[in-house]
Amino acid sequence: MTLPPSAYQKLESVFARRTALMGALGILHWDSRTMMPDAAAPSRAEQVAALELVLHEQLSDPRVADWLAEAEARTADLNDWQRANLREMRRVRDLAAALPADLVEAQARAHSRAEATWCTAKPKADFAALRPALEEVLALKREEASVKAGILGCGLYDALHDGYEPGNRVADFAPVFDAYADWLPGFLEKVEARQAAEPAPLPMDGAFPIAGQRDLAIGLAARIGYTGRVDETMHAFCGGATGDVRITSRFDEANWFKSLKSSLHETGHALYEQGRPQAWMQQPVGFARGLAVHESQSLTFDMQVGRHPRFLEWLLPQMKAAFGVDGPGWTVENMQRRFRQVQRTLIRVDADEVTYPAHVILRWRLEQAMVEGRLEIADLPAAWNEGLRGLLGITPPDDGVGCLQDLHWPMGLWGYFPTYTLGAMMAAQLFQGALNDIPGLEDQLGRGEFGPLVGWLRDKVHRWGRFLTTRELLIQATGKPLDAGVFQAHLERRYLG
């Protein structure tokens, strides 16, 4: 006799189907950016809207709420992973059900209005033009934060950050970010002094035909352990679906470094997606922990491995052979020197490894203050300029290269910025953990052997999905929670060592 499925089992079916539909959306999104003719955009928008409506309706089904309650009343029947999965299902469903449809709709309108205004205001450095639209975005964000904070039992800013790194809280990173901000000015001075004393890096010019860059990108991603498509887009990304992860890279004939960097970066993301717990691939507990942990995986390859002298030792001869380039600039030492150039810049996306966190810390402090009602949009430009002066000692000549530079806030991405620096710090901490645990890791990188490192990441990060919190994951992998000291030690080695 077959038993009828339990409430928990019925939920697993619902969420497996949800994952399949999200996979369909993922492929459509990939197609939009790689293959779709522009003229098909309206048709694609209808497909995406129809699928999103299906996903929303699926969770609004009252039976889902009943099954959740029933399963939660019988957790003794479940094992640890099933219980963790049930917790994630509850989270997904409650957040989806909580937001009133008219708030979601108002946000969609406000974001597209603010985004459009930003496109004309930014080139003119006209903050006043964006202000009303941004005020509307913030007002709606605060409503959203208030609803979510009630469900999650956390602060307003926490509630927004939770949308990008579920379960992670300001308390988990504020001390770490503040410590970095305190440490940075002194460190930066030392780095600049050393840089001034060093000769400038030699050029590494040449012709880098796209076909060759593409072959290198594909070969490198495959060698590291990624299986799947590698396509070309203006902005590289990792997307696709569960079971069909796809990365893109960007290729610039005059600059081989962009494609190398973006290939390593997206390969790191893809390895995480492909290494999620195989038995839980279709279930919420099997999803990637969040964007911060995701970024730690991409930055492990992009910034830790990709700038490691032993890796460069292995890579350099291949680049020289592939592009027929050579000369005094084509040495590991010179590549390292290039990678080590530091500059106090106004623009986040142009910032180097050392100053990038200052840009993130500035934005985090400002957006938290705005969400908590301690800072008005009207006062943002002044607060921005003052904050940047405090962190990096520079001041924007106008708001176009100041508080208007990013699209995140107009688009409604609030609470997102910290994931960049959390990712960078975790990458340093994880890579240090791997160095501690894997004998001969640096020699392996010198031979282009990535198996042991990828195996370690699979074991310590990928296979845990959402079973552990971000904090638990780091402790389990490296013996301690997020520690700015590890990142700082890494920077000291790389920039002063």
Next chain:
Amino acid sequence: MTLPPSAYQKLESVFARRTALMGALGILHWDSRTMMPDAAAPSRAEQVAALELVLHEQLSDPRVADWLAEAEARTADLNDWQRANLREMRRVRDLAAALPADLVEAQARAHSRAEATWCTAKPKADFAALRPALEEVLALKREEASVKAGILGCGLYDALHDGYEPGNRVADFAPVFDAYADWLPGFLEKVEARQAAEPAPLPMDGAFPIAGQRDLAIGLAARIGYTGRVDETMHAFCGGATGDVRITSRFDEANWFKSLKSSLHETGHALYEQGRPQAWMQQPVGFARGLAVHESQSLTFDMQVGRHPRFLEWLLPQMKAAFGVDGPGWTVENMQRRFRQVQRTLIRVDADEVTYPAHVILRWRLEQAMVEGRLEIADLPAAWNEGLRGLLGITPPDDGVGCLQDLHWPMGLWGYFPTYTLGAMMAAQLFQGALNDIPGLEDQLGRGEFGPLVGWLRDKVHRWGRFLTTRELLIQATGKPLDAGVFQAHLERRYLG
């Protein structure tokens, strides 16, 4: 004051959403055949199954049945197109709701079992090995036919054919097919006699680099009027979504003819999809009439235009220039002679324009007899061999090149075969109609001008969607229902003229 939406308007929303979800499925299908890594097949199968379940559930919603009844009670409020749309909605919903889920599931299993068995049985010409699986397929098909016949109020075979050419009936084509079968033996003898008296066609050899073939294919499709992607696949197809039609072609370095033929063919399909009534694109009444009319559009370009001497006059210099080929074989007259070669072959897919209908007529007669219970699977090989002898005077040495040659029956495609020949006959009739209506059409083809012909097809076929039946469409376009005489006259001109 805004009135609440009527039942009919609510149905339009449901079906527009359905079209968007079908579009998502169309893009996933295109991706499966052009872009998807093989390893992603299981993930894709889950996405497709999840979407198909959504589509099924959408129509099973009891509100849809209520709205249909309500709208049908108030058709006085609707205009002609809305009424026709309501008729199509009713048809789609009733057919979807009628088939018991366990029958659909049993069919899916039976088809995949029969397909797998066929793959090993066919190379060994072992009909006995396929027989049990095929008997199961037929038994389930007869169940399906019986359910559908009850809803449509038609014969068992009609009910299956209706799945491919909705509304079309055996009575619409049986006399035409029978007339062709009677006329063929005498005609074939005359063609063979002429062919024996003519010199063999000269070779048109050369090197045809894929890149050049691709450029020609893309340029030709665009010149005829298609807008969208052209990709490469082993088997060419036209797919994608409403608003995002995509075609593929196949390229063989040794054989430029394959890509020319498949590009013309798929361009014809794509023009139909892109020319459907713009105001009804998302609604059932705006869909393509059926596979037979679809095939008539592809064959208009592939067989009517593509082998017309005036078109070849325009095309030939371009081919010579593109591939740097020349010589005595590269003349319009020789190309026509090549296209005119006729041979009594055992294999449908290798058959020429003249004998192809005989293969279709054989299959139609046999499948109708099987569905109606007048022929057992056990007796199929003998009936096949006897039928082919009657039609073409040849007999297969074994079942591998006889009744085992096609995958249609194991896959559950019963009632499909007639659409091939219906398409060929309609293409001849429509092209003759265009010749009658458009002054100077042949001169236009000689200059590579396709606008007037495409405009005529848009006006007479494409823009009607499913508003008219297949029969009404042909009468409206050409003044009469399907007439084997027009196709026969075309063959007489081309093969004996």
